[in-house]
Amino acid sequence: MSRILVVEDEDILAATLCEVLEDEGYEALYARNGQDALRLLAEKSPDLVLLDMMMPLMDGTAFLTAKALDATIQHVPVVVMTSASRSVLQGHGVAGFLAKPFKLDTLLDVVSGALDKDVARGRGG
Template identity: 40%
Template sequence: MRTILVVDDEWAIAEVLEALLSDEGYRVIIANNGRQALDRMSEWPPDLIMLDFMMPIMDGKATLAALQENPRTAEIPVILMSSLPEETIAQRCTGYSVFLRKPFRIAAVLDVIEKALV
């Protein structure tokens, strides 16, 4: 069973993603910010990370940087999620595999996961 780490400070989004991905057969781990995500990864190494860009405590940009600095996590694919346009995000950070614009459709979520896990 593949594990997906969902990192989002919006509880409703994390809950919807957890329900959707669990129904699709994934183990889902939830974190509310980047710092919590890095802590959770030591217990449950994910196959994929769905990371919100704007969060308190440790945002998506700082989390991506921490992931890239660690050889154990540098190769984990990251789907970066934001309500901002991808052009804006791409100017601010790099290192993500796929971008997912919020609000998103369920079909789009499943499509980007399939692309990221190839």
């Protein structure tokens, strides 16, 4: 079973995403900001991160920068969820992009595709 870390500061959206992922057979973890996400990445070794870009304390851009500098977690693929344009991702390699609002079927397709790519590279679980 793949473990997915949902990084989202809107509690209702985060709970919904976790519930949908768990209904699909994934294990879902939840962080409210980039700082918590970095800690959980190190502690729980998720297979994928679903990342909101606009959050308090540490936003998605700062999270992506910090993650890229840490050799122990930099391999974990990230799917970005944002209402901002793709240009916010310039210079950051991500496994997928979801423009908010998105359909749950689209979310599941992007998650599955990102996990499949990671498995193909020999890193997935």
